[in-house]
Amino acid sequence: MTADVLPALTAKARGAAHPQGGPCAHADAVLAERDDGTVVRHGDTVAKAHAPGTDPSELSSRLGVATELPEILLAPLRSTCVDLHGRLVTFWPYGTPVDPEAPEDAPWEEAAVLLARLHKVPAPPELPPMRGPAKAARAIGRLRAAGPHPAAGPILRAWAALPDWARGEAPMPDTRTLCHGDLHLGQLVRHPTRTGPWRLIDVDDLGVGVPAWDLARPAAWFACGLLPPDEWLRFLSAYQWEGGPAVPADADPWPALDVPARALTVQTAALAVAKSVAAGRPLDEVQQAVIDACERMVTVPPELAQGSTK
Amino acid sequence: MQCPKCHAPMHTYNRNGVQIEQCSGCRGIFLDYGELESLTRLESQWTQPAPPPPAAPQAYPAAPAPAWGAPHGGHHGHYGHKRHKSFGHMLFSS
Numbered sequence: 051m052t053a054d055v056l057p058a059l060t061a062k063a064r065g066a067a068h069p070q071g072g073p074c075a076h077a078d079a080v081l082a083e084r085d086d087g088t089v090v091r092h093g094d095t096v097a098k099a100h101a102p103g104t105d106p107s108e109l110s111s112r113l114g115v116a117t118e119l120p121e122i123l124l125a126p127l128r129s130t131c132v133d134l135h136g137r138l139v140t141f142w143p144y145g146t147p148v149d150p151e152a153p154e155d156a157p158w159e160e161a162a163v164l165l166a167r168l169h170k171v172p173a174p175p176e177l178p179p180m181r182g183p184a185k186a187a188r189a190i191g192r193l194r195a196a197g198p199h200p201a202a203g204p205i206l207r208a209w210a211a212l213p214d215w216a217r218g219e220a221p222m223p224d225t226r227t228l229c230h231g232d233l234h235l236g237q238l239v240r241h242p243t244r245t246g247p248w249r250l251i252d253v254d255d256l257g258v259g260v261p262a263w264d265l266a267r268p269a270a271w272f273a274c275g276l277l278p279p280d281e282w283l284r285f286l287s288a289y290q291w292e293g294g295p296a297v298p299a300d301a302d303p304w305p306a307l308d309v310p311a312r313a314l315t316v317q318t319a320a321l322a323v324a325k326s327v328a329a330g331r332p333l334d335e336v337q338q339a340v341i342d343a344c345e346r347m348v349t350v351p352p353e354l355a356q357g358s359t360k
Numbered sequence: 361m362q363c364p365k366c367h368a369p370m371h372t373y374n375r376n377g378v379q380i381e382q383c384s385g386c387r388g389i390f391l392d393y394g395e396l397e398s399l400t401r402l403e404s405q406w407t408q409p410a411p412p413p414p415a416a417p418q419a420y421p422a423a424p425a426p427a428w429g430a431p432h433g434g435h436h437g438h439y440g441h442k443r444h445k446s447f448g449h450m451l452f453s454s
Binding site for chain 1: 422423424425426427428429430431443444446447448449450451452453454
């Protein structure tokens, strides 16, 4: 059914944008077309077909959080999802993303403040776990499926050294904090477009878990020598100023960040190798830097986060 | 000449060919017409041929990093003048 999702989804977006029907001058645009979701835009309306196999009740409770927290997450146009050829579809207003050509203008402070606020909101009781560790495990699955590669060894060894919870094989040590689950620069939009406040998007991985996971991608990029320290510190300090609970306000954040940042480094390395094999392309120096970090990890055991056993 | 502010006597000094008057009481300085411009010009001539300052080994504030992190100062040097395209893509990928 995947093949006909795109035209059907486009028709859905058009229908949601113009409930009265009739001709319009808006162009249709495909914003994303991946295994884990297809996103199309029509005018100010965005329709997302979630990954095949998405659990409807879990998606509904995640959608409910976005509806409840419009100051933090982009609020959906409809608080329920609809079924389209077996795929769940949700509707959103269009927001202006971070310019991929100018990531140096990334709203690091705003992202950090939104995360800190999200982490401080009491999570609704029925919310499923945040899916970060499950996503990392899926990336390892893709690496294994890609076949032998010289970089696979260090990546798998770094993966094996992680605690069970970070590999999605045991419940997370924190089961009460509301987390986004998949933060990167593609998860921020301004709504209303261009001048509105920044909001977090994509609730697919949202849930309860270890909040440091949401800081761990920037942390991993910094640790791998990719994100300049000043950008990392802008992000981290803004989070601490806002009173986010993932790291201490005035002490070394790395005991809390270490395991999630390792996991996201491993995840990034695994996907880089899988994609490089699939495309028949060698790894570039940025991807190599992430794999080098996996090699170094094996020589240093993971830090035990304070209170991680509670 | 007397200082217009505290009326103490002013002494004349020569700085790189520019005559300046300094008060012996409040240490205030009096410049004649055009002397400020002369000093500014001299200053720019002084700084222009100077070699650029050597690049600081760590131009960023020190940030704690994990033991498995990239070596201090980064032998990769991925950040700097221009962000690597591949990293640009990574910033936006799940």
